[in-house]
Amino acid sequence: MSKEKKATLVQISAENQTKEAPAVDLIEEKAPEQINRETAISILDRTLGGGLPSGSMVYIFSDARSMGEVFLYQFTQARKSYYFSNDRHPKYVLRDIQNYGFETNNIVFVDIYSAYYITAHGEIVDNIGNELIDAKIVEFTESNLRKIMAEAEGMDVNIIFDSFSFYLDLNVNPGIIKRLINVIYETTKKLNCLSFLYGLKDTHEKNLENGTLKSCDVIFEIETEKNSEKVSNHLLIPKLRGRAQATETLRFIVGDGIQIDTTKDIA
Template sequence: MVNRLRTGIDVLDRKLDGGIPEGSIVALTAEPASQAELFLYELTATRGTLWLSLDRTAEAVLASIEQTPATTGDPTVRHISGEAPLDNAGKLVSALPETSNLIVDPLDVLEAQEPHSRFRAFMNDMQNHIVNTGSLAIVHCLDGHEVPPLRDTTEHFADVVFRLETRVAGDEIENKLAIPKFRGGRAPADVIKLDLVEQVSIDTSRDIA
């Protein structure tokens, strides 16, 4: 039996028979104007976490984590900047300790790097290190107006794909989570309707359309 690592979100862990298989890469795809970061915040409560921020400063990310009412941990946050983000991110990933979380937020910055072969090499190296350390990686993929051309490559590398869809329906905001891909386990056949306000929870107010 492959060891399962909790996501910190009870509804998901129950759906996934206890969590995500260790050594997995999870691609969380969501619109930029969504509450997808709640998934990342709650993951930090499960085990030691290295958070690589490609856009926001480390101070901004830490402030957001401190201000959220969700249960969180005390992650190590590093801002990846400069002209060689793939190299800088790769060095930090290679030092990830055993049984840890790795968050890359957002992956889009790395997906846009040239040549494309360097991104594939980064993903292979990350995948090998995650497997060797029995860790869990979540790569936050923005599904906005400009999706990087290597998004297909990312989802192919990923062992698990979380696809969050957010839309305004009348006077309400609806959040639906689909898990179309799950290597090493059984993907839930149903779409999960979520409340994303202060934490991640099931929306039981109405049936899924």
């Protein structure tokens, strides 16, 4: 669509705010066909009917006690993964992934942690709460997403944010975070890939958190229950856009990666 046509459509819309506007087809190209993308957790894929729909932005909404980040580690086994590491240095994340026996050859780290916390001379710097630095780190993230979009066109990839809570905690205007979410969303759709945003429950300002959950196509909600005898982790999938809602609750343990219990009694 030309710039002239876009401007005309906007002008017509503005001039007829109180009138019934005619239907106008503005869609010039079809969205990519969705196919199933495996997660590398076979029981989860079976529960999802073969995997997650391609082009899905997935929010992993996790209890901080659950070790939910291991889902991210295992997801890297399905395909090449661009791993945005901001809560910890990538070398420690890499070591943890290897400790579970997972391959790491297909992981490309984007080192947000060092860009935010470490100077060019290797010194730790306290940038927490610095609005200017926080805004720049979002710009740095968006710049890397644009590079990934160019590099990974036509490829089957994951984009992983460990964690997205890092961004929700930044001292920036909420509009900047909404812009970042939109860049992730558009990148995911255009590459027809999977993106995973790992966030901690009961941590963030509700309006911002709910806006993030609304934008995502899929929500994995992870809960941890503890009694005097054991700790029990549960995975629920309350949102699965474009598919029938998954009603089954999956119980899992962290052993050699994520091990899902197939028994029906989850009490």
